[in-house]
Amino acid sequence: MSTHALPIEDYALIGDRRTAALVGTNGSIDWLCLPRFDSPACLAALLGDEENGHWQLEPVGDYDVTRRYVGDSCALETTFTTAHGTVRLTDVMPTHDGRADVVRVLRCDRGRVRVRHAWRVRPDYGRIKPWVRRRRIGDDEEEVISAIAGPDRLVLRGHRLPHATDHVHEDEIELSAGDELTFTLTWLPSHQEIDDLEHATERLAETVAEEEAWAARCPADVPQPEAVKRSLLTLRLMTDCDTGGIVAAPTTSLPEDFGGERNWDYRYCWLRDAALTLSSLLRAGYADEADLWRGWLLRAVAGDPEDLQIMYAVDGARRLTEYELPELPGYAGSQPVRVGNGAVDQQQHDVLGEVMDALALQRRTTGHVDPDAWRLQVALVSERAQHWQEPDNGLWEIRGEPRHFVHSLVMEWVAFDRAVAAIEEFGLEGPVEEWRAIRDRIREEVLEKGFHQERNSFVQHYDTDEVDASLLLLPTVGFIAGDDPRMLGTIEAVEKDLLHGGLLLRYRTSSGVDGLSGAEHPFLACSFWLVDAYALAGRLDDARALFDRLVGLCNDVGLLSEEYDPVGQRMVGNFPQAFSHLALVRAALTLAEAERSRD
Ligand SMILES: OC[C@H]1O[C@H](O[C@H]2O[C@H](CO)[C@@H](O)[C@H](O)[C@H]2O)[C@H](O)[C@@H](O)[C@@H]1O
Secondary structure, three states, X not given: OOOEOOOHXXXXXXXXXXXXXXXXXXXXXXXXXOOOOOOOXXXXXXXXXXXXXXXXXXXXXXXXXXXXXXXXXXXXXXXXXXOOEEEEEEEEOOOOOOOEEEEEEEEEEEEEEEEEEEEEOOHHHHOOOOEEEEEEEOOOOEEEEEXXXXXXXXXXXXXXXXXXXXXXXXXXXXXXXXXXXXXXXXXXXXXXXXXXXXOOOOHHXXXXXXXXHHHOOOOXXXXXXXXXXXXXXXXXXXXXXXXOOEOOOOOEOOOOOOOOOOOOEOOOEEHHHHHHHHHHHHHOOOHHHHHHHHHHXXXXXXXXXXXXXXXXXXXXXXXXXXXXXXXOOOHHXXXXXXXXXXXXXXXXXXXXXXXXXXXXXXXXXXXXXXXXXXXXHHHHHHHHHHHOOOOEOOOOOOOOOOXXXXXXXXXXXXXXXXXXXXXXXXXXXXXXXHHHHHHHHHHHHHHHHOEEOOOOEEOOEOOOOOOXXXXXXXXXXXXXXXOOHHHHHHHHHHHHHHEEOOXXXXXXXXXXXXXXXXXXXXXXXXXXXXXXXXXXXXXXXXXXXXXXXXXXXXXXXXXXXXXXXXXXXXXXXXXXXXXXXXXXXXXXXXXXXXXXXXX
8 A cells, every 4th residue: 555645744854955855754755856946856755655756764663753953954864763773864965066866874873673665766746657777887887776767867876775676666674783874866867877976975074064054153142043043044955056046945736725726836936935035044144145146036037127027947937837737646635736836927016025125135234236236126116116006916926806915015115115225325326206206105005095994904905804914014124113003903903813723824715815715724924924013013922922832833853834734733835935934034033133122
């Protein structure tokens, strides 16, 4: 019988900053896309069962399991304890060597342990049974297993290779204390020969040392510093080291509603998520990352401002056409499994505000003005000057009727506000009078049409009295003071309508605004935004209590998915999600600042 995927929180992330894999507590890699984040998965059991591809090293019989990342690195160590001994499995994807490898080291620390090895690769999202051969390579005639399917070649090397039985390679290995076995999976284009393939193992220590050196710069004077550090490391792992593109998550179609249709592909770079990540990195003291991302942004959005998209591929490619993979059963039966993302063609008017805000923060933090980047900003803001009144799909990417979302309009205000500030503070060129007037007009309009007097609250869009968690961001971008009575009323209305099990929903799906069937669970980023809102409203004890609760929802290795089901007490949605982690970092920094100014 085939084994299905584990609960989402039972996975951990490894990656080489070009792509990533999910490793389960059962020693199974159930998700791996090679060589890029958005390449077709060659191990896809996560969205089906082991027939869709997995690579497992797991003790035979019963065991207890604990996991950790090695120090402050992204090397994962899983320790299995059986009645007869202990084995440690270390999983790493070495970085910076221009290669795509997964290295697995199995060590027996105590007693004797029998380990089952299963290697079942299925390129093209679990669909293809590859052409597999044993080969001898190099001067020392090393035996390897080579699997070819279309453009991909996967090579398994190791101290003891598994044997082919019915489209899977399997083995059972008896390890005694002191034994150590290493296995490496390497991706190559299928036309490339493997005769001179170097071993990846030399890169392990360097990878760990480089990650630890980066983590050493994390801020220590924040609440829950370990959770903040792991979030920053995770955001870095989701940043492509060549292009600077930041993916929203390394997975597709982990459902927002188990068994439902709310399944999306997140292996792309949203301007929103990337800009917010960048702001969190800058606030946490990582200015270098900002340069890499700015380069990505300039290349991705270059061209006519009217062609600005809300998301791109990691290399800046624009076509992200959405399609379905009917042959994959989906996580917990949630179909369809989607590749690409239809939201790419949407109008989401908040996006330029987030980008302008991140670039303004970068200017202020580094004092550096890039003339090319400013020219681009002038073109983009000028384009918005013609269209800011139009309705849009909003930051939640609703597939229902476009609306005048208050959050989008406030972020339009941010775009003009930051552009005006750049001219005023840095002497940059631009139509400052015109932009100042538009900025002020947007504010007046939002205060008039986006605020509901009877509810004493801002509302989701101009034609409703519903609220939306994104309204909590209004004080964080400087649109209104956090302790303004209108904001205090908004927090109260959001608490009343959107709190579910102490966590926050994005909006009430029952209003039908998103044009989708089914419902969803509380959204973790929104729950962190409530921490920001409490802190800025002066409710520091509530802020700290909620922040600690949210950090407590991280799994055993500090990772968060997109949503959380407080009733079933399980993670929901794509995993790990940049939005959740960047919101954790932001909330920690906001809380630290608020606590400092109180003391
Ligand atoms: O729930 C509907 C939408 O969900 C996805 O969008 C969400 O994730 C994005 C990436 O993190 C984020 O930028 C956006 O604000 C979120 O709503 C999905 O990508 C959309 O296609 C879908 O409509």
